[in-house]
Amino acid sequence: MTPTSTNTPETATAPDPYAGFRVGKSLVVAIDGPSGSGKSSVSREVARRLRAAYLDTGAMYRAVTLHCMRTGIDLTDSPAVEAATRSIDLVISISPDRESVLIAGTDVTSAIREPEVSSAVSAVATTMGARAELIRRQRALIAGAAHRIVAEGRDITTVVAPDAEVRVLLTASEEARLRRRGDQLGGTQTAAQLKRQVTERDAKDSTAADFTQAADGVVTLDSSELDFEQTVAALLTIVRSVAN
Ligand SMILES: Nc1ncnc2c1ncn2[C@@H]1O[C@H](COP(=O)(O)OP(=O)(O)OP(=O)(O)O)[C@@H](O)[C@H]1O
């Protein structure tokens, strides 16, 4: 089943002084980058300020992974994973203010963030048939968003929405990304655990999508020396300069 959005982003009728972006003009902001670079948190906040929809494509890979795990599908069995991806009844919110992922009506919003899913998700991300189906659904969600959307993942600037008005590779040094993920998890993880969750997962995922270097026309934003607010402001500046 094709996923449907549970959100209709606000249709602005007045100028949007904070975003400084012309009202009424169609806008797709595509963001890629490695784990811990700040894609989800920064993109969500930028979407709020642009009064745009927000699509977390990683959540879709996570949902398929959880579905396979719960239904006993062997994640190394590519045809079975592809079939599961084609048939999954997946509904994802594209509101930046409401995180919601449903599989066949069951709320899996928190479950897809569990460490077991994070450890297993690369198996789905590297199953090309599964990618093709998720890319198809992601394009449909982007096309169906009212008139502005920020979509983030690993292949949005290159494959899902290469014609987006704004295309950004959000990076940060490995040290910054490991530190951020460690802080995010409340200091509960050892250095080795963090490396597995960030660096090793990226190494596996980058065999299926290139998010380590900016493709032609993609602007690189290195947030290593920026705090969260500075990164949001820098991304909004790029949006204004590229899209206006
Ligand atoms: N510029 C920044 N400075 C400091 N911390 C940041 C910055 N950007 C994001 N963060 C924090 O870093 C953590 C990781 O960010 P986030 O989850 O958005 O990364 P991500 O790129 O989406 O990772 P993943 O792909 O693994 O989901 C979060 O706690 C977030 O608040």
Ligand SMILES: Nc1ccn([C@H]2C[C@H](O)[C@@H](COP(=O)(O)O)O2)c(=O)n1
């Ligand atoms: N467009 C995308 C989005 C995500 N992935 C993969 C890479 C990750 O291992 C996994 C979960 O993403 P996260 O929630 O950590 O951002 O999904 C991908 O291959 N392509």
